Amino acid sequence: MNIKQLYQHFKECNGISTDTRNIENNSLFFALKGNNFNGNHFARQALEAGAKYCVVDEEKYALDSRYLVVENVLKSLQNLATFHRNELAIPIIALTGSNGKTTTKELTNAVLSTKFKTTATLGNLNNHIGVPLTLLQMTDATEIGIVEMGANHPVEITFLCTIAHPDYGLITNFGKAHLEGFGSIEGVIKAKSELYDYLKANHKTIFVNENDPLQIKQTLNYDKVFKFGLRTSTDTMLEMVNTQPYVTLSYNGSEIKSKLTGSYNFNNIAVAIAVGSYFKVESDDIKNAIEAYTPTNNRSQILKKGSNTIIMDAYNANPTSMMAALENFEQLVQAKKVVFLGDMFELGATAEIEHQAIVDYLEQNKLGKTYLIGKNFYKTTVKHPSLQKFESFDALKSHLQNHEIKDAFLLIKGSRGMALERILELL
Known part of the structure; x- marks a missing residue:
């Protein structure tokens, strides 16, 4: 089955399912495989639970026309996500980094959703399966997509970019995360900068924290940059007011009092403000969105x-x-x-x-x-x-x-x- 045919079946469904324990009625079930399971075994169960179609890659499980046979289920999920993303033709913002990805994504979504219909990564579903699922949650009503990208090995961010085709991107920071896979901090910088490399090669826009020397170094000689930080030369200027017990900052002549603790969260908030500023979100709406955001799930x-x-x-x-x-x-x-x-x-x-x-x-x-x-x-x-x-x-x-x-x-x-x-x- 080719991708256009699969896409037509997808359009008939209400969404995607990958787990028979959480089947959505009238959904398209993808029988993914793992080290210890074979989703093809559960295809029939998925249909009985309410799925409209099942995507399988072993013909012996295809009992009737509701089973859609492909060469590789995971690859088909990824290709379908890219096809859908291109059909929607909406701005996609991608973000990665060693720390603060999910908090930054949620803050950015909170700000942008005051003006736009947004769809953002749920939780931290940011890998080779999570990114396609995020894209496939987007609908004709979505105006901006926000996609979190995680990685613990080189070339993963590059691969995720080929799925999501982002128009904008940012890196929260470069830190000592996943050193087992990256080898060193230099390996981290190179791997995370794959997002910059993709955006630069495709003439897209990068959001850069001007107070982070590594980010500045990695984006030298690139003109499609929107800068933010403490300097007056930035596109969006911010000022740290207080960090005890919560981060308070100044933006556009107004104080924003967050519910986030830790000076390290200043940069996460700054990203959301900068992105909101770029997309012409009103200052009061930015302030209200940041102040209303409450951290959950053991994050600060x-x-x-x-x-x-x-x-x-x-x-x-x-x-x-x-x-x-x-x-x-x-x-x-x-x-x-x-x-x-x-x-x-x-x-x-x-x-x-x-x-x-x-x-x-x-x-x-x-x-x-x-x-x-x-x-x-x-x-x-x-x-x-x-x-x-x-x-x-x-x-x-x-x-x-x-x-x-x-x-x-x-x-x-x-x-x-x-x-x-x-x-x-x-x-």
Whole structure:
């Protein structure tokens, strides 16, 4: 079946489904394969659950005309997404970066949706499957699409660009994330800059933070750049007003008071303002959108639990984001501070060095009682008694049962696999 025929079937359906546990009625089901599953096995079940058609790549599962046989289901999903994107012919904004992608995407969507009908990546569905699914959620009513792109190996961003064909793009930052796949910070810069390379080659527009020397360096000698930052020479000028406990900034003569903590979130907010400015969103609408945005899902949230106040930033972590969180926490004026840090994953051969660097910083800056959780932190050398190591979450749990924490200001930070939100149940 060719892509035009598949597209006609797609237009008959209400959307895309890839999981029989969440089948939408009258949807187009894609029988994707993984290391431990074969979606073709569930094609019949998908139809029984309400799907209109099933896309399969093994003919033995095609029992009637409702089964659409293709050479490769995943490739067909990706090709269909590109075909649909080109048929819509709307502006697509792509964003990537080591930290802050999802928060920046949500802030940008909040700003643009005050003026346009937008469709943005749900959650962090930002890989070779998530990007096509985002594009296929867009409808004839969509005026601007916002696509988050993630990567942990070289050439992934290039590939995602060939699917989404973005017209605009931005990189939140270059940090020490996924070093296992990228090899080094230089590898990170090169891989993330694949977005710049695509946009430049196709004469598209880049949004650049003029206060980030790496971004400036990577976009030299390119004229289709919209700059933002603290300098008067930028296209959108911003000013940092305060970061305690929330980020407040000045834009176009007005103060914007966000619900985001941490100076590192200034840049995330700045992106959303810059994009809104470029697309001629009214200043008051930008202000209202930023101020109304409330972080969720363990991303820079400030929570209350009993007598304790908590900065919950445990959605993910890498050396750059963890250091930024610690530096911000150090600046906060609080009588009693407690830090919970979980292992940082996907660091490869650098894991030992990077975890020890965090410990060395903590011993020099004394942020208060600090709990280090996980096998990587357990291997570090700790000298100061304020730092305590636990090889597992269960070991931490046993300790806290006999050591209650009260009237404290807490920072909780770690990689997703550590699931440190469980600490809330222990307080």
